[in-house]
Amino acid sequence: QVQLVESGGGLVQPGGSLRLSCAASGFTFSTYAMSWVRQAPGKGLEWVSGINSGGGSTSYADSVKGRFTISRDNAKNTVYLQMNSLKPEDTAVYYCNVDIIPYRYWGQGTQVTVSS
Numbered sequence: 001q002v003q004l005v006e007s008g009g010g011l012v013q014p015g016g017s018l019r020l021s022c023a024a025s026g027f028t029f030s031t032y033a034m035s036w037v038r039q040a041p042g043k044g045l046e047w048v049s050g051i052n053s054g055g056g057s058t059s060y061a062d063s064v065k066g067r068f069t070i071s072r073d074n075a076k077n078t079v080y081l082q083m084n085s086l087k088p089e090d091t092a093v094y095y096c097n098v099d100i101i102p103y104r105y106w107g108q109g110t111q112v113t114v115s116s
Helices: none
Strands: 003-007 010-012 016-026 033-041 047-049 057-059 068-073 078-083 094-098 103-106 108-114
Touching: 003 057, 016 033, 016 108, 033 068, 033 078, 047 068, 047 078, 047 103, 057 068
Parallel strands: 010 108
Antiparallel strands: 003 016, 016 078, 033 047, 033 094, 047 057, 068 078, 094 103, 094 108
């Protein structure tokens, strides 16, 4: 079955960096686009970034553009989110997801807290 397992979250000071990973299994990873989505405390889901199946096309929410970088390693079935210049408003649970019609699959999420 499809599994997505996020890791790499934690507590970081403003201005710091973290790299999130999402390990995928149960489907042909290299043929699917992947996305990162986050949910801040008390707020709804916010799409953060997406990457196509080959890794050559990426997109970002305006709120993270220039600070976050999405990438993938199809040999390792893993998608990454490099987060730099973190701000308190980046505090959220971060999820990776994949659309395999007719479903959208999610991981369990990883907590990122940006605080001094």
